[in-house]
Structures are given as C-alpha cells and as structure tokens.
Amino acid sequence: MPEFSIGSYIFGGLLIISPLLLIWKGRQRPVIFFLLNLFTFIISCKSSITLAIAVIWVLLPYFLAPFLNKKGAKPLFFTLLGLIYIYLMNYAWVPFIRLLPWNPLFKFIGLSYFLFREIDFVLQYEGLREAGVRISLIDYLNYMLSFYTLLAGPIIRYEAFVEDFYREDRAYFSGNELLSKLQRILWGYLKVYVFSALFNNGGDYWFERISETDAVWKAVLYFLLFSFFNSAFIYFNFSGYCDVVIGGADLAGLSVKENFNKPYLAHSLTEFWNRHHISLSEWIRDYIYSPVFKALLSGPCRKKAFLGQCVALFATFLIAGIWHGTTVNYVIYGFLQGLGMVFSTVRKKRLIKKFGKKGYREYEKRKLVGIMENVAVWTFISLSFAFVGYDLVGALGFLVIRGV
Amino acid sequence: MFFFDKLPVALKLLLLSLELAIVLYAVFQGSTTTVLYQGF
Numbered sequence: 491m492p493e494f495s496i497g498s499y500i501f502g503g504l505l506i507i508s509p510l511l512l513i514w515k516g517r518q519r520p521v522i523f524f525l526l527n528l529f530t531f532i533i534s535c536k537s538s539i540t541l542a543i544a545v546i547w548v549l550l551p552y553f554l555a556p557f558l559n560k561k562g563a564k565p566l567f568f569t570l571l572g573l574i575y576i577y578l579m580n581y582a583w584v585p586f587i588r589l590l591p592w593n594p595l596f597k598f599i600g601l602s603y604f605l606f607r608e609i610d611f612v613l614q615y616e617g618l619r620e621a622g623v624r625i626s627l628i629d630y631l632n633y634m635l636s637f638y639t640l641l642a643g644p645i646i647r648y649e650a651f652v653e654d655f656y657r658e659d660r661a662y663f664s665g666n667e668l669l670s671k672l673q674r675i676l677w678g679y680l681k682v683y684v685f686s687a688l689f690n691n692g693g694d695y696w697f698e699r700i701s702e703t704d705a706v707w708k709a710v711l712y713f714l715l716f717s718f719f720n721s722a723f724i725y726f727n728f729s730g731y732c733d734v735v736i737g738g739a740d741l742a743g744l745s746v747k748e749n750f751n752k753p754y755l756a757h758s759l760t761e762f763w764n765r766h767h768i769s770l771s772e773w774i775r776d777y778i779y780s781p782v783f784k785a786l787l788s789g790p791c792r793k794k795a796f797l798g799q800c801v802a803l804f805a806t807f808l809i810a811g812i813w814h815g816t817t818v819n820y821v822i823y824g825f826l827q828g829l830g831m832v833f834s835t836v837r838k839k840r841l842i843k844k845f846g847k848k849g850y851r852e853y854e855k856r857k858l859v860g861i862m863e864n865v866a867v868w869t870f871i872s873l874s875f876a877f878v879g880y881d882l883v884g885a886l887g888f889l890v891i892r893g894v
Numbered sequence: 895m896f897f898f899d900k901l902p903v904a905l906k907l908l909l910l911s912l913e914l915a916i917v918l919y920a921v922f923q924g925s926t927t928t929v930l931y932q933g934f
Contacts, residue, residue, distance in 0.1 A: 497921070666899075669906045673898050676913040683917050687925040 494534045495641065496682065496734050504530070504637060505675065509742040520628050520655070523636075530637035540595040547574065547599055551608040552630045555615040567612065575605050581816045606645045606773055607634055613777065614648060623649050624656065638739040644732060644749040644769035660743045671741045678733025686726035692719035693880075701885045709889060713876070720880065721872035725754065728767070754871075757854065757863040759827075759834040762871060770810070779806040800835060804828035814878065823877035830870055 494500055504526060511522050535541040551571075558564050576584050578600035580592050611630065618625055633651045663671070696716035703709045729750040739746040753766035763771045783802035791798030811824015842850045853859060876882050898906065 666903070666906075669903070669910065670899055672910055673906070673913075676910060676917065679917045680913055683920040683925045687920065 494530055496679075496731055500530065500533065501637075505738045505741065508738075512742045512744070515660075520632060523632050523655075524628050527632060527635035527637050527640075530640060531635045534598055534640065536595050536598070537593070539593065540599065543578075543596065544599045547578070548604060548608075548631070548634050551612050552627065555612050558612060559616055564612070568609070571605065571608065575600055579816050583816075583818065601642075603639070603643045603645055604634060606643075606770075607648070609777055610645075610773070611648050618649060621649075624652050629655070636744075638735050638744065638746060642728070642731060643767075644735070644747045645773050646747065646769075650747070654745050668741075671737050674737030674740070675734050678730045678735075678737060681726045681730025681733065686723050686730060689719050689723035689726060693723050695719075697880055697885065701888045703889075704892075716880075717872040717876040720878070721868075721875045724875055724878065725750075725766075754868055755864065756867050757860055758838065759830045759867060759870065760838075762867050763831070774806050774810050778809055779803065782806060796839065800832045803831045803835060807831050817881065817883075819877040819881060819883050822883065823874055826874040826877070830874065 508523075508526060511526070512519060514522060531544070532541060535544050554567060558567055577587060577590060577592070578596045580594075580597065581587055611633070615625075629652055630648075632655065633646065633648050636646070636651070639646060693716055696712050696719060699712040700709055700716060703712060732749040736746045736748065747769050749768050751765040751768065753762050756762035756765055779802050782805050783798055786798035786802055787795060791801065805828070807828035807830075808821075808824040811820050811822075811827055814820045814823065838850075841853060844850075845853050854863075898909070901909070
C-alpha cells in the first residue's frame with residue numbers, strides 16, 4: 491500500500507484534483523468528496539483487518555448517537571470509546587492491553603483524530619437535530635474522513651463543517667487570490683521539509699550527545715540545546731503541516747480552522763495554548779475542562795471555585811498529555827503542562843490582587859516584563875516539549891545507570 | 895501572508911518558483927523529516 495502523508499504523491503495529486511472536482515455545485519458534490527475521502531481512507535488503513543476495525547470505529551457513533559440520550563447511556567458509550575482507543579493506541583502500561591492481539595497499523599485509527607470528531611458529534615447530536623443541521627450518513631462520513639484533516643487535524647466541529655460545505659456564497663477566486671493560496675501551501679511545505687528538517691537534525695544530534703556524555707554540566711547543556719531545537723522542530727513541522735492543509739482546503743473552497751497564531755509571542759502559558767494547536771485547545775476546553783470544572787463546582791469544590799478551576803486545568807492538561815502518546819514520557823509532559831497552567835493561573839490571580847485589574851494591565855504592558863514573560867514561556871515550553879517525540883526518560887535513566 | 899499580497903505579480907511568481915525549487919531540492923536531497931503525527 492502506498493504511504494499517505496502531506497509529502498506523498500497521492501496527497502499532492504489530491505491537492506490539484508480536488509479543487510477542480512469540488513467546483514461542482516450540484517448534488518454530486520458531497521458524493522465526489524466522499525469518493526476522494528474513501529480512497530485516502532482505504533489507502534491509510536493499509537490492511538483489510540485495519541480497514542474493518544476502522545469502519546466499525548467510524549460508523550459506531552453515527553448509528554448509536556440517536557439512542558444515547560437515555561440517562562447513563564453517554565458515560566457508558568464514552569467509557570467504551572475510551573477503552574477501544576486505549577487498545578488501538580496500545581497503551582502498554584494499561585494492564586489488560588498486553589493480553590490482546592494487536593497490530594501496529596491500528597495506531598492510524600487511534601491517531602487520526604477520529605475520537606475528537608466522534609465525541610463532538612455524539613455530544614452535539616441532540617442540539618444539531620433541534621437546530622435543523624443536516625445529518626446524513628454521507629455528510630457524517632465526509633466530516634469524519636475529510637482527507638485534508640484526516641492525519642492530524644485541525645479538529646473540525648460537525649456543525650461548522652456542514653455549514654461550510656453547503657455554503658451558498660462560495661465565489662470563484664481571482665488569479666492573485668490563487669497565488670496567495672499557493673503561497674500558503676508552498677510556505678507550509680518549506681516549513682516542514684526545510685526548517686523543521688534542519689531543527690529535527692539538530693534535535694537528534696544533541697539528544698544523542700546527552701546519553702554519551704560523562705559530565706553532568708555537559709548533559710544539562712546538551713539537554714537545553716536539544717530542547718530548543720526540538721520545540722522549534724515541533725512548531726515548524728506542525729504549523730507547516732497546517733499551512734499545507736488549510737491552504738489546500740481553501741483552494742477547493744473549504745475553510746479549515748486556523749490552528750496557530752504566533753504561539754512563541756505568548757506572555758503566559760494560558761496565552762500560549764490559545765495560540766498553539768488552537769483547535770485542540772478549544773476542544774479540550776469544551777469537552778474536558780468545562781465538564782470537569784462543573785462537576786467539581788457541584789461537588790468537592792462547591793465553595794472553592796478557584797481551587798476547582800486549578801484542579802480542572804491540571805486534570806485537563808494531564809489527560810491531553812496522555813492522549814499525545816503511549817509512553818510514560820507523555821504522562822510527564824501532561825503533568826508538567828498541568829502544573830504550568832496552574833502556576834500561570836495562580837500568578838495572574840496574585841498579580842491582580844496585588845495591583846488591581848487596571849494596575850495588572852499596566853504591569854503587563856511594561857516592555858521588560860513582556861520580554862521576561864516571553865522568555866519564561868519559551869523556556870518552559872521547550873523543556874516540557876522535550877518529552878514529546880523522544881524517549882527522554884530512557885536517556886536520563888541511561889545516564890543514571892552509567893553513574894554520571 | 896501580508897507582505898506577499900502587496901508584491902507585484904511577477905515577483906509573486908518568482909517567489910513561488912523559488913520556494914518550489916527549494917522544497918523539491920530538499921525532498922530530492924532526502925530531507926528525512928518525519929511529519930510529526932507519524933513520529934509518535
């Protein structure tokens with residue numbers, strides 16, 4: 491089976507063909523888009539067993555959603571989704587997972603952000619019906635399998651997707667607009683294949699030096715260098731991918747939500763997560779943070795709203811961290827992000843208490859404060875991102891074993 | 895991009911060609927970048 495990624499010939503071909511096919515405004519438009527999506531979905535599954543499981547995984551929420559409004563049905567359904575997800579991703583530290591037969595190809599089903607879309611669809615189902623939003627199998631499948639966002643988002647919401655797909659005011663674009671869209675796509679490829687590749691090589695180089703060194707100060711220095719290269723790699727790689735996807739979809743008249751807004755200019759961790767992987771931040775805010783916060787307010791934190799806010803933030807980022815990967819590195823990553831968010835929230839509250847709301851705004855406007863905050867956010871993010879994509883725990887454990 | 899939109903068409907085409915050439919050069923030189931979602 492050929493590989494499907496933004497660097498594959500198939501994706502390149504689809505970027506060119508889709509705008510020409512989706513220019514069609516008739517009833518066939520969703521069918522044409524579905525055929526393109528089905529093609530990439532089958533290619534991405536790579537084997538018949540993966541395809542069979544993926545089909546069940548994708549269709550299950552559509553057929554079960556109408557029956558989930560009974561009391562207790564939704565929690566049961568989400569527990570089932572969670573268990574299947576843990577199996578598909580092969581979280582080896584979860585006891586029962588090792589007992590089940592597993593194929594590495596299943597990871598595609600878990601990784602492809604299907605889970606986020608499924609949860610959004612199921613939770614919004616009743617509201618969508620009441621609002622008269624079009625819910626048909628073909629629209630649901632196009633929402634789930636849209637080849638533009640199949641691999642790594644940005645995460646789309648069902649209602650936004652359907653509204654955009656059937657928008658009547660879609661206009662043909664001028665030559666200059668075409669060039670702007672092409673520029674976005676090429677700039678994205680440049681970020682992925684040139685900038686992120688350079689930072690990736692740098693990250694790999696310094697990461698290998700960490701476990702080879704024989705002095706603590708060298709290990710710390712190499713770790714810092716690795717961290718900054720790695721965070722730059724993550725930014726250029728992911729934001730470049732998003733540029734390609736958003737620009738490509740735009741070319742076909744589909745709008746995909748912006749996912750990055752200069753995150754490294756953020757002055758606090760809260761601001762950083764409002765600028766970095768925006769669609770994920772909004773999704774976890776709506777579907778993890780808000781329910782957890784509400785549950786805490788009506789339970790253990792009834793008269794302690796601020797404590798509830800901090801606990802909900804910590805739990806949200808810990809869960810989001812664990813979602814990112816199956817090893818203990820991601821648990822630490824989520825733990826650090828959770829701590830960072832709590833620190834950021836407590837700091838803001840204390841500063842407001844000290845200066846008052848007006849004084850706090852003036853304090854934040856000071857140039858030196860801004861630079862210090864910016865450097866602090868950058869450093870914290872780089873150090874915590876060091877656990878993403880690399881086995882940092884393994885490398886540090888190796889140093890301890892060697893007695894460095 | 896804001897600055898791109900302000901350029902004359904000839905310069906836009908030149909810039910796009912340059913970008914395409916750099917990307918293709920990087921790919922054919924074997925740019926080994928794993929796209930992030932495939933790395934986990």
